Amino acid sequence: MSTRLRVNPIACEGHGLCAELLPELIRLDDWGYPIIEEAEVPDELLDLAYRAVDTCPTLALVLDEDNLDRG
């Protein structure tokens, strides 16, 4: 089973905490909004990824477990 990162761009306000916690997978664009460089979260980064999701002030960072709600 794989876990993938996704940003809800409507909710995101560009606080940038996700990129601080997960620079391996997320960087910021010139306006401070996250660019997901690698959506697939490797096992060793899962804890950090969940922390990033919890830390996002607007709850804009989403972790999808595969086969769920992807259409």
Next chain:
Amino acid sequence: MTESRPRVARTGSRPGHAGLPRLLAGLHSSGQVLSALDHERVHGPLPALRGGELIEMVQRSGLRGRGGADFPVGRKLRTVAAMGGSSRGGVSAVVVNGSETEPASSKDRLLFTALPHLVLDGALLAAYAVGAREVIVNVNESAEGSLRVLEGAIADRGDSRVPIRVVTGPDGYVAGEESAVIHRLNGGRPLPTFVPPRPFQRGYRGRPTLINNAETLAQIALIARFGDQWFRELGTSADPGSVLVTISGAVATPGVYELEFGTPIQDLLAAAGGLTERVQALLIGGYFGTWVEYSRAAQVRLARTDLRAMGATLGSGVVIALRASACGLTESARVVRYLAGESSGQCGPCVHGLAGISALFDALAGGTASERERLTLERWIAEVRGRGACHHPDGVARFAQSALQIFEEDVQEHRLGRCMARRVGVPVGAPSGSSAS
């Protein structure tokens, strides 16, 4: 109103119209609406199909959505029917997405104002097939003619097993995006939503919903009557059937034309009366589309494979011929500015990214952009892709990227303070000419 019958011979309900026109059979040269009675004379009565039969026919026909996404329609029907079957409330509605927000397209308006029964037939057949409770036709606020004709047509055809109603939505470019249409029907603002869930999963009233482009449903109305084999008599095996294309720019008679897939692009332009002057490029697919050099485009056919080889798709069926006497770079900068202004303002990457892209594009067209700014522009175009809730930024990125490629020489000329433009080439923000056949 005077009685005028379409001059189309009645061919019987099968095997259907031979050759073209199909959708546009029965179109009055005046653009006057085809009444329910005349519609039936031209195409025959609405067939009664057993449950599942329509979906199978549409699947076998190979019909793809005509709204721009090219999705196989049969598969969509089957998915919605299955979603409805497994959810408590069933399928809430078939929504006809007639919010023709692409400025260079006029096919929806032509169908609604002249041939409304074809679209309504298709919507009803789809509603019966997926078990929807109602049909909702969504048209632009500004399309008053469409609204009036549709309401008249619904009254004209009498009761159907499933009720039909027309609603109007705002004109903005992004308001026609399907999640925005559904959001508005649900009482929200006409803005795209974060998907998934998509409308087929959770749409109108939170229940599975089928939403299709008007032409797609009109095609279903004919497939139901004449069959999937008949449908495949025109077109190629990969792209069966006919398609409505709005052709504008430097052609003698701009308008909506029904063409067979596989038609050489040269013949497509000839159908619109031919070129009025020398043309440098075609914009294929509308403002979310792709510029292609005329010399290349003239070699290929109207087919997904041919277009894809040039990085293009037909989108919602738009072709604009850019005269050689216009400046592609300046025109593109105007289109990018227009599209940046059409962002619904919800997503940071779209709001800031498109504004930034537009500003640098303007600088490029103005001849003031440095090489470094040019590289920044290319990076921003690449970065904005896939980062909106809807595909607005992706469409702008595709358009801008192709403009940079095709008009590369102009970029150099503008840097030297030279611009070849003598005339305006592309209408921006204003719907193009009227209909023809």
